[in-house]
Amino acid sequence: MIQENIKLVEENIKKACEKVGRDVNEVTLIAVSKTKPYTAIEEALPTGVKDYGENKVQELCDKYEILPKDIKWHMIGHLQRNKVKYLVGKASLIHSVDSIRLAEQIEKEYAKADEIANILIEVNMAQEESKFGITSEETEQLVREIAKFPHIRIKGLMTIAPYTDNPESNRVYFRNMKKLSVDIENKNIDNVSMSVLSMGMTGDYQVAVEEGATLVRVGTGIFGERNYNI
Template sequence: MDLQERIQHIESRVQAACNRSNRNRKEIEIIAVTKYVSLETAVNAVKFGCKHIGENRWPDAEKKVSLLGSKSTMHFIGHLQSKKVKHIIGKFPYIHSIDRNSLAKEIEKQAIIHDVNVNCFIQVNVSGEESKYGVSPDELFTFAESLTPYKHLNIIGLMTMAPFEQDKEKTRPVFRELKQLRDRLNEKQIFNYKIRHLSMGMSNDFEIAIEEGATFIRLGSQLVGKE
């Protein structure tokens, strides 16, 4: 399939997952992860209807941000070093990987300098894998409380990455737990607003994630390929 056909095929799979779980398609946003593809492919992805673009490295993403930032919404989706924050604030309205207070503090500092608010997801390592970043489920609520002084951080949701499984059903408990954590976070009223979003599900498991409540899914190879 070419790029346009892949985008249409993914859309049909997203809609089918919504139908199975009795969800409104409008609740889910697809982030096209373009970190492994050319600038041309990224441009075409936006041309063919991808409204959200995900990148995880600076300065690799600089040209894409410069060209696509006014035509799409940019998401920083990978592990973020504090020293790189100054480069991405003002260019990426969404950051999916808040996992430590030093990072939050630097984002707040740079957001004040640039006079912007940043939509942030707390990254939670639900699976407990040592290779993955994120706070543990047990640390989540204390960590969330530590973020309340930062007025330029809009904590809009939680993010996680499930283990890669040949049997996709094995990812379901990870996604289900993230949703439960979000609901518990809202019950505790740590923030003075409700957190709605769940950033979860990638090319291998996005349909399961949608069935379990994902509002943002992050798709690379299945959507835009690897060129």
């Protein structure tokens, strides 16, 4: 079932790209495996999907130890400063950086290992009180501050749009995210790229692709409903 689900998601991504004249190779599918056993990822691997997203550092680290080393792990959940050290050498991309204090901790831990952390700045584009992330107005300033750290590379932006039964209602947020990323790209800030736009989940990833997403994070649409009581 997991493999069939991945094929369907990939087909939907392709259709969304065709609709707006994008190259499908510009979009990478992240299979969000949070709360799912490592065997679910093993089932998914033959499809060629190599990018997997986790919400919790512990879960990412546990699966990292068991599964093939060519998997790219994405830390997509809220990151506590005291957990940063465990991601060094394991996380291919940290999606959820939303404060200078977190960036300082990332710099400190990655400097110790002489490694580079690839990160995205998390923007709360819909300004939902229940979500992490900074406002669009604060984004450029934070980008400029974090860009000074030698062991961090800003690769782009991430957002979590509101949960909705109508994906069209999130189009405005995705469109504004794309505009924000282009605005920052045009500032030519040293050490900053805006090549990555992580947005869109199971309910709205096709709309996100139409509006410029380069990473989509699909969990339930691949692995089925989650049991948070495990």
